[in-house]
Amino acid sequence: MKQIKSLYRRLLLPLLGGLVLTACEKDNGEETRISEFGPVKKEYVFDWKTSWANVGVLSNQPYDIELINPDNGWLTIDTEGRGTHFTGDDQFKVVATTNDGFPRMEGIRLRTHNRADTVYIKQKGFITPKLDFSTRSIMVLGDGGQATAQLATNLEPEDLRQSVVYTSTDEGGWISDLDISNGFLILQTAPNADPEALRNARITLSYRDGWNQTISSTVYLTQANANNEFGREISFGEVRDLVGIVNKDVYIEGRIISDIGNGNNGENTMTGQTSIDYTETYRTAYIQSLDGSQGFMIKTVSEDDNIFERYSKVRLLLKGVTVEAESNPERYILRKVTSAMVMSSVAGSAADIPQKVKHYSELTDMDIYTWVTLADCELPVRKGSLTPINEGYARNTGANRETKYPLLVRDRNGESFYMLTNTTCKYRRDGRMLPYGSGNISGIVVHESHDRFAWMGSRDMGDIGRYQIRHLTRKDIALAEDFENGFSALLTEYRYGKLESHIFRPTTGDNGYLTFTHPDEKTGDAGWGTSDPSYLGPIGNKDNLDKTGPTSGIHTGNVNGNGVVENGKQMCTDKETNNDGKGNLSSAEFSAWTNKCQWWNTETDRSEAWLLHFSTQGIATRVLSLQVAMQNRTIGGPRYIRVDWSEHGDNNRDDWNPITEFQLPDIVNWSYTLYWQCAGYKYIDIPLPLELLGKDDVCIRFSAANKKAGGREDGQFDNQIITSGEVAFSYIGVRYNK
Template sequence: MKRNLFNCYTLLAAAFLVAVAACRKSEDYRFSTPLAIDARIIRLGAAADTTRFIVYADGDWKLELTDEAPWLQLQTTSGHGKSDALVQVTDNSGQLPRAAKLVVKGGGKSDTIVLQQKGLTPALAITDETAQAIANGGTYKSGINTNVPLERMAISYGYDATGAVNWVSGLQVKDGYLFFKVDTNQLPVARTVMLRLSYLDALGTTTQDSMLIKQQPGMSYEGAVQKDFAYVKQSLANGVVNENIFVEGVVISDKGHPNIAQNLNKSTDKHSLDKTENSIAVYVQSPDGSNGLYFKTKTPGDNIFNFNDRVKIWLKGATVQQLQNPSRTIISGIDVIHIMKKDVGTGMLQPKEKYISALTDNDLYTYVKLKDVEISVPSGAFTNINEGYVARMDCYPTHIRDIQGSSLNMLTNLDVLYRRDGKRVPQGSGSITGVLVHEEYDRYGGDIGRYSIRHLKREDIALNEDRSNGFSNVLVEWSRFKTEYAATPTESQNPLTPDLGNGRIYQSGKKYLDFTTNGITPTTDYNGLLQEPTTNKGAVSNGGWGCKGWWNATANTGESWIIEVSTTGISSPVSLQVEGNSDIGGPRNFVAEWSVDNTTWNSLGNFTFQDVANWSNTLLTQVAGQKVLNFQLPQAASGQDKLYIRLRVANKNAGTTNAATGGTIAATATCRLSHVSVKYNK
């Protein structure tokens, strides 16, 4: 019995010892640390957010920022033992990536966390691979696409083996350009420097680009004689200039600007653009602004001309082209060697102010302000086109008219940033400043007038926003097809009831108020305010109207769009503005006429409506939008109880899928209008 009790006590003691040993083993392996964290780098998205991380500690700990960071808020600043720490960040969608350091302290130790937040993707791209500079130096610029401030970039210069250093300075990024200054080169050889810009963002990513700056050696222009612009335009023959002469003038174009000249479609691919022409175009006016010359550099890299530069250009070896109707001179083959001197202009360059009727050929390629002008059809944007075609066409003419009744086109290339930016074009009058040019434009029929104007900035189009602040009154206007009245049209309420004023518009071959599929039907306009190249592409449904059946085979004559309006009580001259185009196979050639009795017609002039663009085979003569025209009527058209204006099809000629002409009007082809208005001066 005692033996059994002894064995029992022995077993109990052994069990107790095992339990004690187990407890000691558990205590020996329990996690214990004065301080630790579960992440050293935390990366968040650009949106506002809250994140957490775990702090491990045996005792108390606290969290703080190493530097001030207003965009970051510590929702947890202290804790005890193992616990979460919360941090909140604000939205960073419109800024470059950013980072902040947080330090956790506890138990006599500290640890660091880097909190990163994404943002804009850094951009840094210099337009020119090589920038040329003349021997006497000066201020130069290259286009740059960047969202990184210059002060946050690392800048380095790799000078060549000539031994000259520090001859490039004054870097500045402004208005999309990288400006830099170049000292005079007194060496007998050219010299180069590789300019490198780089940016290391808060996420550890480096963005960089470079540009080689090449400066020509000093060159002797001994014996060169200065000639005025009149001599160049009147005395130099076509061909290479052999005379040792130069001209002095003021640059009125701007290197890298997207709206200097019309870019052409590639000869090898009519669906693509070659943007060389805009890159090499330079306009220089005489010191007094009375004459201008159009220069073309050999390469885009040779175009180092900035707006308001005072320059001397050596002409020997360049090629002259003398053109007529209008009289103008183009000089090509200009390279850096031809630039004898280039100085930054002091003071603001002032344009000369003129009415359109006062312009002469001498004003071509000079800086001009057109007085008392307005946009003829002030709707939509500066480029009312089908945005699906932006890679196939480069320019859009916006028709403008002045208080005296004259008109011309304002040209806008499609790389201009403000061409279609969500803002409606101004509807009042004012002034438009720019370079006066002569250009032909096949998509508008070739001849777009003797003169056009190219603006250089949005502020050049200084027109009042509202019609009430303009020189004209609208007598009647149509600008959309009112589908809400199509089912049961009446004289007072139908799809072509005017938006403003009173009047009627119809097609001569259709029954009046016929808005069925056989009559006048709704069409699309492209005067949307946003580009949206992959969605509606600038289209506005029911923004216009059109119909088919434009040749009367029985009478062997063309049909007409007819506008009826009363000008009773109006003593000033009236004008007509129209906007339209035709299908391939639709009417092309028109005559604009007016009458007071609908019997005797007086001509206002001939015009063409271009074929609408065809995607599968876009001809250079097709337009991805509408064509605007303005007709000034004589005084006799005013004060009439009834005034009739018609746009009559002149002949059966029409375009085809392969040519602008050569076809015959098809009965199923549509001619459309998207705007008609009759105006008179206040």
Template sequence: MKEFKHIFQILGGLIMAAFITLACDKPYEMNLPLAVNSHKLTFENTSGSTHILIWADGNWKARFDRNINWGSLNKLEGTGNSDLEFSYSANYGVTRSVDLILTKGELCDTIVLVQNGLLSGDNVALSFKSPALTLLKNGYSVKAPISTSLIYSTDMIVPRVEFFEDGVSQGVIVAGEERPDTLHVEPWISNMKVSSEGGLHVDYDVAENGTGAARTAVMSLVVNAADGKVYTASQTVTQGVDTPALTLSETSGQYSGFPGSYTIETTANNVSSYGQYITCESSTDWIPAVSLTPEGLCFVLTKNETGAPRTGTAKVTFNDGAGTLLSAEYTITQLSYPAAVSFADLRAMAPGQLTEVKYIEGFIVSDPESANVCQSPQTGQFKYDFEENYKTAYIESVDGKYGFRLRFATIEDNVAERWSRVRISIDGLTLQRQDDPLCFTLDGLQAGSIIEVISAPDEYLVPTKKKTVAELTDDDIYTMVSLQNMEILCKDGSYTNCSDGYSIKDEAVNPYSGTTAPRWDTAPLLVSDTSGNVIYMLTNAMVPWRRNGTFYGNGTEVVAQGSGTFRGIITAEELVRYGDLGRYKIRPMSQTDIQFFSPAFSKTIVEWNWNDKVADVVPEIGSGTLNLYGATTAATADFNSMMSHEYDKKGQAGLVPNGALLVTRKWWDFGAGKGEYFDISFSTAGISGSNLVFGIVWNHGQMNNTTLDGPAHWNLLYSIDEGASFKAVPGDMLKNRSIVWWSGTGQDACPGYKDHLRVLPAECFGRSNVILRLQVADTVTDKVPPTSASSYLTNLGVEKATMTDKATSIRLGTITVRYN
């Protein structure tokens, strides 16, 4: 507004210069009866002031066309050529204006002053709290609550009412205006105004309905912004012929000692709209709030820490001052606040429905917004309940020692925020126990089961449990643990090495493929520590970042490459499609829980990953030999592509074409009764360390039901004497599972590759040549199971058949040897 001031100062200077110039020739005066420089001025929404020049040849006066609370003048009158200063406050509402009227005798001029608003269009909200209102026949005043974002522009909200008879409009009355001649009915609503006392609402008077029949009007709110935009809201008002009535559905009740809000329904209640005639009260300060709503009598109870039951009343009275007096009273007995039960004592209780009035207290360590809380239960042959994830939470004890899985009745009930400290009533919940490994679930929670929030979400109040994989016990299940010195085995590609042609189709997560008949929901990724101990990270199909990874210097978007802390919920879930995944698994709630900010602790001696998409046996990293002993090879797909890659957009379902190796031969010598093998050779000369590990990512089958009979069981052997003798690498046999196919998919077929890691004996360090041999252990293989929508849970084919004397294939995604 300083620009306007400067402009007027310049204009004034030019005029004065003209006076001086003309005065050199002959006397001159600018003799205008009444004039202004501009008839419209516009200002920004911020506060400010501006000067307005006025030319007149006598006394003049100034005023606004109406009272406003957002602008003022420094004076209301003056003489001759002069100016006014207009000051205005910031405008947090819609564009507004006022007319500045200047008069000199019978002469008059007008300047329109416009101030832009902060709100416009979709940012403006205006509505009645209820779309319809039913009134009694009595002639009462009414307060109709309204909601709006125009809290700084309520003076611009103008009520209007339109009357109807038999659905035909009988005319409109606007607040503040005279009754129009076009009104064809005696108005029964009058004195409308917007008021903020006791909450924003519209006040109006209603005449008694003596017609003997209901009558209808539409109350509207209108805001005419100065930029021409109009904002409206409406409410249908029906005045019936009923008289006041108020009756509660019950007159007493017993409540727990928890703090809470309650509503007692009414069987008759047509007076709640007449708040000015209603008085609500309680007999004691532990019932701090009482109100009457259309739903019933509402009251709030505080926590009963007296150690004994207590009794009080909540009462509502309706008194119109004209002889109608109604009241309803409710007697409340509140039991004492329950005692706490420890997590250990709750774990020791008998499984089943709990009836003790007690509570547990702990920290919510899961995130209700995360898509990775738990696996979705399979509810049909190709159907999953994806809501289960959002109905599940985890709570750990205040000391972090124990945890429970919490299963809420609905998604809406799961309202506890991550890192908040809460108290949960166990009364009425069902305790479920799983014995191997030992873990517990509390089922049947509702929002009201959370009886108190002790502290708001604060991550730094939650105990940090730093452990190694080897230190995990059953006590850690369903708690948040920060596993130390971790890194991902297979570092290329995504967090889910699965075919997304078989996962649920979702526009946000899986937009280029997927199906409405998914075959999988959760996939594992192997993570190891500096001691060679492993745990599988579980990731759901609906996790948005599972194929997004992290950008690195070469522009590749892949899983976390370094090492560090892996924070997540320890779970004991089983995935039938992947078989044994170890006793414990870990679920990150978000990608930021994978805090691998340090360099990778392991060094790669040799690795084949076929990321060059060449079907050979030349390693991509390091040096070594992969001897397949005459087996035929061909390129095949990997399943760990990133969603940013172009081939995803071609419906390839997350596959990396030619990103793995297909190896085919007869894998069992039926004459000799022993399995065939392939060898990996490498040197560890000059290398020492604490751990030497072998990792393999593999499975078999070409995604059809005729290639499932590859060998399932393999032994891992090693030799440090040039192959003269072989010893078994400690650990279970390695298993190779068949990959899913579309028609009649078996319940246990794997949706992609599975990661495996074995720690090699220390004597493999410092050797000029180490040979690892993967040898078929027996003739166990997979088969096509019988399929049925009614018996899908028993449609199992993995390790259910015997190999025959023919060539079959395995698929290799990654082979790696590392040490630290």
């Protein structure tokens, strides 16, 4: 206690220093006395069983202790016969009896002649308070009369508070005589005299336990008009004709296919360069028609308004909803939805959802916001997690730059697309390796942009394809674990930098090599190792790894390092290579590799280039493709990358065959983060022409398409490439269908 007391004084003395100096001047240097008084801990939490604790007090003056409620019947003070008057640092014992009821709390008052403080003792209860309406909404006729709602509770009715809020435009007061009996809330409704308008209200029951914590449950009431009509049911197709604010009593019936709890419902939007609205995913739901042919995104006014439970069959009143239409692709969003608009909700199961199984090329705009299983898929970049980003720029370390990561997916037909995972997704980086075989991926088809992959001149325009898919559980990614159980095979693969004799060799097989046209001047090497965020877990600030909440770390233990297994051996399992929970592997691991040079050669007036050599002899296939993970490691590297092929491999010749061009994101800048900077490598799929087959030595060239580079605030990318531009890879693979 002397150490604690000394600490208190060290903290207090600097704060009182100004007062001491003043007192010295005024009182001729007389010493100022410091009043020290307070408990070591303000709160103790006991289990429901008989429990005790020693309560410590720090004081340099006399004080008394007493129970605030001495007749509480369960908590006693034991001072071992010393009474309740103390002087100086001391402690006393408190004892709680077994609590076979609900949680409870008692206070102990500490008093000096002029100061007071309180210690609170909280004890858990053997019984947990329960209060839940079995049905979230009820409908009553316009004639009025009795209505009931089933209620599951273990609380006494007299301990419950009642609240009635009228949410329609009427004057209210048409609900009366609320009573709780035999597991039901019973109430009376007055007749609705309006021949057209419906009436809505919500009734909330709440209970405050002994810890002053409140639990509550709400039921929503919809009353028909005077003609006992609940409005008119319309089809999903008819809703598409109601763009704008709906002012009619119409409703739709459909199935909820989203899951509010998984954190991956919808996109959490950037509200600034370093700010994200994390409520978006919890205000997002999806409803599809009962036959699964079309669907809508729902945006609720608040998180509490999102009462939509997965698989439930819901009737949703549309009056007051804003129907928003988006084009290219065509899709519809229901905005300003409140819980009061839920007319009925009936629980369902996965068996109630129509199973639509399609290949990516078969998707249409009508599939957007519906549940679809995409067939014959694989994750072709064989390393990392669902969100391979530097966590120093995400929520788990308290930063707000990255909202999601689009993970590359490829299917048997050679089509590629992105699977979206939010940084709020609970299982996104749980230490498990990704599956490397093929299978199906199920989820909600959406259309979203990603500026950090492709900047199109303004926010929310970054083109990552016409359709993406959002998974809701890890089981939705139903791919075989082993690569051998897939439809593709590898010609060559670079999963980490394997530098031999100045060039990079494949890490899977021995087909070909990777080099650079401007080697390091000192060593002659084609490049060197750099970091990448392919570590599987744990992630998050060290102080947060064992906590929960918006800045908590995902603390599931990692057993597979960076997710690369070569010949049955884990390539990295040392947790120390994880950079303070940011998910990075160090440059020493060669999990990525890079170079540094003047990318645009002013003498030849052409770009320097990475050159990938490999053989295609003996391969017969109808689908040949290249996958890369790339990033500019310095801001100001080439923004536009051109991919060509040839058999000669001479960068100074002009007879290269063009394949494609794409934007390459810059590494993210902490001090001034721009919307087109990315905290991870961009995964890209490049279909290759079948002309490449049957060649002894094919060379694929990655070069700057022009002199443009990032860095300007307006994102126009017309600055010239800087002299020390670095283009890094963390993966290269050439694969073909077996």
